[in-house]
Structure formats: structure tokens, C-alpha cells
Amino acid sequence: MEYSKLVSFPKDFLWGASTSAYQVEGAALEDGKGCSVQDVKEVIHGTADFKVASDFYHHYKEDIEMMAEMGLKTFRFSIAWTRLLPNGTGEVNQKGIDFYNNVIDTCIANGIEPFVTMYHFDLPAALDIKGGWSNPETIDAFVEFSKLMFENYGDRVKYWLTINEQNMMILHGAAIGTGTTTQKQLMQDNHHMLLAQAKAMKLCHEMCPNAKIGPAPNISAIYPSSCKPEDILAADTFSAIRNWLYLDMAVYGEYNATVWSYMREKDILPEIKAGDMEIMKEGKPDFIAFNYYCTQAVSACDKDESSSETTGDQQVAVGEAGVYKGVDNPYLPHTDFGWQIDPVGFRNTLREVYSRYRLPIIITENGLGAYDQLEEDGSIHDDYRINYLRQHIEQMQLAISDGVKLFGYCPWSAIDLISTHQGFAKRYGFIYVNRDDEDIKDLKRYKKDSFYWYQKVIKTNGEDL
Numbered sequence: 206m207e208y209s210k211l212v213s214f215p216k217d218f219l220w221g222a223s224t225s226a227y228q229v230e231g232a233a234l235e236d237g238k239g240c241s242v243q244d245v246k247e248v249i250h251g252t253a254d255f256k257v258a259s260d261f262y263h264h265y266k267e268d269i270e271m272m273a274e275m276g277l278k279t280f281r282f283s284i285a286w287t288r289l290l291p292n293g294t295g296e297v298n299q300k301g302i303d304f305y306n307n308v309i310d311t312c313i314a315n316g317i318e319p320f321v322t323m324y325h326f327d328l329p330a331a332l333d334i335k336g337g338w339s340n341p342e343t344i345d346a347f348v349e350f351s352k353l354m355f356e357n358y359g360d361r362v363k364y365w366l367t368i369n370e371q372n373m374m375i376l377h378g379a380a381i382g383t384g385t386t387t388q389k390q391l392m393q394d395n396h397h398m399l400l401a402q403a404k405a406m407k408l409c410h411e412m413c414p415n416a417k418i419g420p421a422p423n424i425s426a427i428y429p430s431s432c433k434p435e436d437i438l439a440a441d442t443f444s445a446i447r448n449w450l451y452l453d454m455a456v457y458g459e460y461n462a463t464v465w466s467y468m469r470e471k472d473i474l475p476e477i478k479a480g481d482m483e484i485m486k487e488g489k490p491d492f493i494a495f496n497y498y499c500t501q502a503v504s505a506c507d508k509d510e511s512s513s514e515t516t517g518d519q520q521v522a523v524g525e526a527g528v529y530k531g532v533d534n535p536y537l538p539h540t541d542f543g544w545q546i547d548p549v550g551f552r553n554t555l556r557e558v559y560s561r562y563r564l565p566i567i568i569t570e571n572g573l574g575a576y577d578q579l580e581e582d583g584s585i586h587d588d589y590r591i592n593y594l595r596q597h598i599e600q601m602q603l604a605i606s607d608g609v610k611l612f613g614y615c616p617w618s619a620i621d622l623i624s625t626h627q628g629f630a631k632r633y634g635f636i637y638v639n640r641d642d643e644d645i646k647d648l649k650r651y652k653k654d655s656f657y658w659y660q661k662v663i664k665t666n667g668e669d670l
């Protein structure tokens with residue numbers, strides 16, 4: 206639908222930007238931090254490991270001040286579980302507590318609302334060795350970690366996100382380095398994570414009555430490859446598996462019926478203990494956060510048809526015999542890294558999420574991974590990133606005009622950081638960090654053209670794109 210007049214962004218709209226601890230902080234083993242699964246995983250040849258990253262750990266003050274100069278109203282960052290609890294549970298590392306106190310205080314001193322992700326792909330290695338999310342004790346460990354965060358930061362942090370992209374950890378764990386196992390075990394791990402999330406949401410409301418908390422999956426509208434009814438059905442099934450399983454449980458405390466039947470057919474139903482479903486119902490989110498990069502298209506797939514045509518990257522639908530088959534959408538362009546670009550799909554996705562759940566929405570990731578060039582005069586001309594973000598912000602305003610209650614937007618990423626599996630060459634930031642995959646260089650920060658552009662967008666509350 207086209208409008209003759211668009212609804213403006215709300216006056217207190219949270220223009221922000223995001224990072225995650227292991228991708229930006231560095232200091233991987235400094236000041237008592239323990240190892241996470243990201244620190245011990247095998248790094249793909251030719252890409253940087255996570256030891257130094259963008260060295261935010263030592264540059265946080267300068268970085269947050271630059272974010273303030275850009276005009277950010279909020280900064281979404283994650284807390285490294287292993288900085289607070291090096292073994293995942295038990296002994297507390299005071300230096301880790303202090304670090305995030307400093308980050309939060311620096312944000313507040315600069316007029317930036319801290320928006321905290323509790324867990325972003327970096328499970329403590331000590332818990333992973335004991336079975337990770339397959340072990341129900343990890344649920345208790347997550348609750349212990351949550352309690353520690355609410356006790357220490359709950360007086361200043363108003364917005365919390367439970368688990369970043371739980372759906373990508375389940376569907377693409379091999380690509381993002383969180384590990385993978387059999388489908389049946391994955392569904393059990395998923396059940397445990399959903400329980401951990403529900404318990405954390407309940408605890409947050411008890412311990413921090415003024416705070417708000419929500420889940421942060423990666424959500425994409427799923428398109429059928431044609432109007433053939435079988436393709437439409439396949440798209441609906443895949444959307445339930447990829448998207449709604451996670452949000453139906455977070456919001457309604459119920460398993461999505463299509464996914465339940467799919468799991469029953471495949472004999473991969475999780476074991477549900479007495480009391481689990483009551484716990485799921487008790488955890489209620491105040492809002493939905495989701496990450497959006499692009500939509501995915503699928504076709505029907507026969508039982509005997511081989512469906513796996515791609516590498517299993519998190520933004521590329523793969524497929525499953527008898528269920529669905531991922532296809533490339535011929536109407537959409539690709540980024541340098543093979544992800545498709547679909548701003549209109551962003552509007553579709555926002556509308557679908559809002560009409561299903563009727564909760565306020567914040568976008569916690571959206572952005573373009575690209576090769577950037579630092580010029581001799583210190584400038585970076587990333588007009589491709591500006592175009593990508595502009596088109597997505599336009600669609601957000603259309604979605605707001607459609608009636609979607611959107612209260613914030615945090616593109617990925619505030620500053621350059623290491624991609625989940627494609628190294629430092631794949632940059633997303635508004636702020637350039639002078640290093641590459643092989644050489645840490647001087648880690649100096651430079652403002653990209655997109656920095657100045659986003660500064661203007663924020664200043665005019667999205668009027669001047």
C-alpha cells in the first residue's frame with residue numbers, strides 16, 4: 206500500500222546501534238575472563254580469531270563517546286558470560302563486573318540508554334564441556350548468570366534481551382560456531398534454552414520491576430517461490446520452523462502446532478518434564494526484539510528429493526527433504542557476501558510479527574557486511590551501506606504507517622567487529638577500526654561516511670534520509 210502522507214517516527218524513538226561481546230571486545234583471556242565456545246573453536250583459515258577483535262575492552266570510553274557524537278540514543282551490547290562467571294557458574298570475577306559497570310556508566314554519562322543482551326553466542330566453554338544446552342544444569346547456570354546481572358546492573362539498565370538468535374544457534378550452529386548435533390538433540394537443547402529464557406524473563410520482572418525484557422531471534426518473512434499451493438504451504442511450514450517456534454514460545458508459552466507436528470513426524474520431539482510448560486507460560490516478554498537481514502524463498506520439496514543446495518550460512522535457507530527447499534530469489538540483489546537484500550521484505554516481516562504478537566518491536570540488528578576501503582585522508586566512502594540502511598529505514602517508516610508499534614532501531618554494527626565466520630574483512634560498522642584479518646595494526650578509529658549520514662538521520666528523527 207502506498208501512502209500520501211507517512212506517519213513520523215515516534216518522538217522518543219530509540220535510534221541505536223549494536224555489537225556483541227566476543228566480536229568486539231578482545232581481551233579474550235584478560236582480567237580473569239574464562240574461555241567461551243568462541244575462544245576455543247577452530248577459526249576458519251585466513252580469518253581473524255577473537256583474541257583482540259576491535260579491542261573495545263580497552264577502547265570502550267573513546268568508542269562510546271564516538272557513538273554519542275553520532276547521536277545514538279541507545280547502544281545495544283552483550284555481556285560476556287565468562288567475564289562475570291569464568292567457569293559459567295560459581296566463582297564471580299569482580300573485574301568483569303566492574304568492566305560492564307564502566308560501560309553502562311559511560312553510556313549513561315553520554316546520554317545513551319544501555320540495551321543489554323544477556324547471551325550472544327558465547328556459552329562458557331566450561332559448561333560446553335559438560336554438555337552445553339543438552340545438559341539441563343545449563344538452565345540453572347543461565348539463571349544464576351541472569352541474577353548476577355540483574356543484581357549488579359538492574360539499577361541502571363532498563364532494557365534487557367535474553368538470548369540473541371536462539372533460532373540461528375539451532376539451525377546454523379555450525380556456521381556461527383556455537384556447535385551442532387543431531388536434530389533430536391537440537392530440539393532438546395532448544396527446549397532447555399526456551400526454559401532458561403522464560404525463567405530469566407520472570408526473574409527480571411521480580412528483581413527489576415521497572416525494567417523491560419524480550420527475546421531477540423533472527424526473523425525473516427519466508428516467501429513461496431511461486432503461487433503454487435504446495436510452495437505456499439512449504440513457505441508456511443519453514444516459517445513456523447525458522448521463526449514462529451521461538452516467538453510463540455516466548456510470547457504464548459506454547460509450542461507452535463505446525464512445528465510440533467513436524468517434530469512428531471521426524472521423531473525429534475523434546476522431552477518435556479512436569480512443570481516445564483508452566484514455567485514457559487510464566488515468562489512474559491514486554492516487547493519483541495528481532496534481527497533482520499533479508500527474507501528467504503522456498504519451494505515445496507518431495508520426500509525423495511535432495512534439498513541441500515547451499516552452505517548453511519545463517520541467512521540462506523537450506524532445505525529438508527519432504528519439508529521445503531531453499532531457493533535464490535531472482536528479484537533480489539546480493540551483497541558481496543552472498544546475502545540477498547530485501548528492504549520491502551523488512552516491512553513484510555515487521556507487519557507479520559506485529560500482527561501475530563501485538564507487542565512493541567525493536568530491531569536489534571540490520572546491516573550490510575561489505576569490504577570497506579580506508580583512504581589516505583582517513584575517509585571511508587561507504588555509500589553502499591548508506592543506501593542499504595536508507596532503504597530499510599524507509600520501509601520501517603512505511604511499517605509504522607501501517608500501524609506497527611516500532612520503538613527502536615539498532616543497526617549492526619556500531620563499530621567494525623569480527624563477523625561470526627567471515628573474519629574482519631566483512632565490515633558492518635559506522636566506525637572503521639584499522640586492522641585486518643592478518644594484522645592488528647594500530648586499531649585506530651575512523652568515522653565512515655555512514656557515520657555522518659546516520660548522525661543526520663538521528664538528528665532529524667528519520668526525516669532527512
Ligand code: BG6
Nearest residue numbers: 225369370519574623624625626
Ligand atoms: C547475526 C548475529 O546473525 O548476524 C551477529 O547476531 C552477526 O552476531 C550478524 O555478526 C552478521 O552475521 P555475520 O555472519 O556476517 O557476522
